[in-house]
Amino acid sequence: MHGLHCAALCATLLCPAPLLAATVFRCEDPSGHITFTLQGCSEQQTLKLQAANNPTPGSGKPVPLAKAGKTPRNKARTNRPEPVVVAEKRDGCGDRVTGSARRTAIIKEEILGGMTRADVESALGTPDKVSSQNGQTRYHYRDQQGNSRQISFDEAGCVKGKR
Template sequence: MHRLRCFALCATLLCPSPLLAATVFRCEDPGGHITFTLQGCSEAQDLQLHRAHNPTPGSGQPVPLAQTGKTTRTRSQAKPSAPLVVGEQGDGCGNRVTGSARRTAMIRQQVLAGMTRSDVESALGKPDKISTQNGRTRYHYRDREGSSRQISFDDAGCVKGKP
């Protein structure tokens, strides 16, 4: 029986009742240092009382964290009439192949002029052989039937178009 009473006492002490509102003392010393406390302020500090209301989640209406105000637009903030392009991602090949055409070619396992080496490897896989001559690279592919295919790249690493 003694253990049961001890357990009940410990459970009561460990489960504090929720504080929904409290009075908080705002103490400011002559140096401007501000302290918030529940115990009160010393005689040398300036005292102000604040009521802190901390509702539990879901206990009623939402409490706004900040008051929103109407913004005004000045002349310097006016929207520009034409779109402004700050930066554009380049693929090193002059962006000759658009994103949708590149994806379609990769799905169909086709190679278009202006694709990069990584685009070709994404479409056809790793080459069977790579040859380099005068700084220009060629990928050699051989399929199961024995037919071969060569893809030539220029100095920038872009697929060359047919002359």
């Protein structure tokens, strides 16, 4: 029994205490790229020691948030550049169904011409049967009452309908 207590004491002493602060190497290469590491820097990098402090929450004085400087109202409006749209998402079906109309139709489980296959599956779920003929695909649905419904897609995967 005494040996077990001694082994437990040794194991406790050998376990390191959790580190709340450590010193790490701050390595900067000639191009200005900075790396923080515990292993040291290569010969081409300049070495500086960096203190890293990670206090536990609630263990110290709270740090106040930065305060934004006030800008005059009229100056803020005149200096704003116009927003530039870099890219827009296209649905591949000519964007015939707008975002709000698409969402409303999906919620109401309605299908509109120009919807994509993903839109139809969002509205009605996975089809019971899929058939293809001459590059055109049809989704077949059947509900619990036995009613059937077919949705036809063109070659681009868009619901056929009025243009």
